[in-house]
Amino acid sequence: MILKDIVIKQTIDLKKKISKKDAPIAIQLPEGLKPFGKDILKILKDFDPVLFIDPCYGACDIKDDLAKQLKFKTLIHFGHYPIKKKFSVKSIFVPIDYYLEKEDIDFIVKKILEISKTNNYKKVTILTTIQYLKNLEPIRKELIKNKLTVTECRKTDRVEKGMILGCDCSTVTDKDAPIFFIGDGVFHANNIAYVFFEQKIYTISPLNRDYKEIAISLAFIKRRYGVVSRALLQNSQNFAILVSTKYGQKRLKLAKEIAKKLIKHGKSAEILISDYIYESYFIGMGFDCYINTGCPRLTYDDYIRFDKPLLSPTEVDLLFDINKKLEIDQIKQ
Numbered sequence: 001m002i003l004k005d006i007v008i009k010q011t012i013d014l015k016k017k018i019s020k021k022d023a024p025i026a027i028q029l030p031e032g033l034k035p036f037g038k039d040i041l042k043i044l045k046d047f048d049p050v051l052f053i054d055p056c057y058g059a060c061d062i063k064d065d066l067a068k069q070l071k072f073k074t075l076i077h078f079g080h081y082p083i084k085k086k087f088s089v090k091s092i093f094v095p096i097d098y099y100l101e102k103e104d105i106d107f108i109v110k111k112i113l114e115i116s117k118t119n120n121y122k123k124v125t126i127l128t129t130i131q132y133l134k135n136l137e138p139i140r141k142e143l144i145k146n147k148l149t150v151t152e153c154r155k156t157d158r159v160e161k162g163m164i165l166g167c168d169c170s171t172v173t174d175k176d177a178p179i180f181f182i183g184d185g186v187f188h189a190n191n192i193a194y195v196f197f198e199q200k201i202y203t204i205s206p207l208n209r210d211y212k213e214i215a216i217s218l219a220f221i222k223r224r225y226g227v228v229s230r231a232l233l234q235n236s237q238n239f240a241i242l243v244s245t246k247y248g249q250k251r252l253k254l255a256k257e258i259a260k261k262l263i264k265h266g267k268s269a270e271i272l273i274s275d276y277i278y279e280s281y282f283i284g285m286g287f288d289c290y291i292n293t294g295c296p297r298l299t300y301d302d303y304i305r306f307d308k309p310l311l312s313p314t315e316v317d318l319l320f321d322i323n324k325k326l327e328i329d330q331i332k333q
């Protein structure tokens with residue numbers, strides 16, 4: 001089934017579940033579903049729909065408060081795993097489950113078995129994103145049938161068993177088993193590589209039918225130490241601690257703790273709050289180093305866009321003791 005068909009089917013199903021009492025509705029879509037935004041609006045036209053068009057990269061960016069402020073009765077959020085929250089308006093999460101064909105499952109199983117045999121792996125961890133989650137169980141069963149142990153993953157408040165986010169790998173319980181990530185693109189795979197930099201990690205893309213071992217970790221760790229060193233070498237004194245207002249990224253308490261720590265070490269530290277985090281918002285304010293408490297991937301993937309060193313909350317301690325272990329920033333609820 002192609003993505004458009006899945007989206008249309010899920011929207012028609014949703015239409016049957018809501019009533020006129022839920023109107024007017026506001027809709028949020030991940031970037032990848034925006035090409036179908038007009039179709040969704042048409043199908044739901046009886047419910048006075050509008051589309052919130054700001055980029056939405058996760059359920060961390062749920063806009064129920066804005067929906068309430070604008071007097072919408074219901075918020076419909078497509079494609080992300082429901083975030084735990086007391087919602088301001090009725091909020092419905094619409095899953096976009098991608099069911100793989102039997103031959104795709106066979107390809108994935110065959111690849112995992114082949115790689116495991118070559119490397120003498122007796123146990124593996126298999127992970128995926130929300131969209132492929134329903135395929136994990138058939139893959140797991142096939143691997144077990146072929147005498148490969150599949151490690152047990154945990155369910156948390158933010159993820160189902162075996163599911164990862166770009167900032168959350170807490171489903172993984174086994175710190176030794178090689179990891180096979182089933183999914184497309186590098187966004188999620190990179191987070192696994194950041195967190196488990198001593199483990200073997202493979203990605204298998206069901207869409208492209210390809211696989212590869214990812215080994216970006218050493219370069220990544222060097223880059224992070226490079227950014228911390230830059231902050232040290234320039235003798236940073238004036239710190240901006242950046243906080244996002246997005247519900248699932250808002251870590252104000254953490255920002256306050258960091259400010260206290262920096263001030264204790266004789267630095268100046270101010271907390272800056274915005275929805276999106278762009279350096280242009282505070283470029284002329286005289287800060288020489290930034291600590292990002294918003295989406296961790298801004299620090300790791302987009303630090304290059306910032307003129308001044310952009311550090312994660314877990315890297316602040318390295319400023320005062322470079323021998324401390326580098327911890328990867330993950331959002332926990």
Ligand code: SF4
Nearest residue numbers: 057058060166167295
């Ligand atoms: S905080 Fe960033 S990585 Fe985490 S769910 Fe939100 S957008 Fe994704």
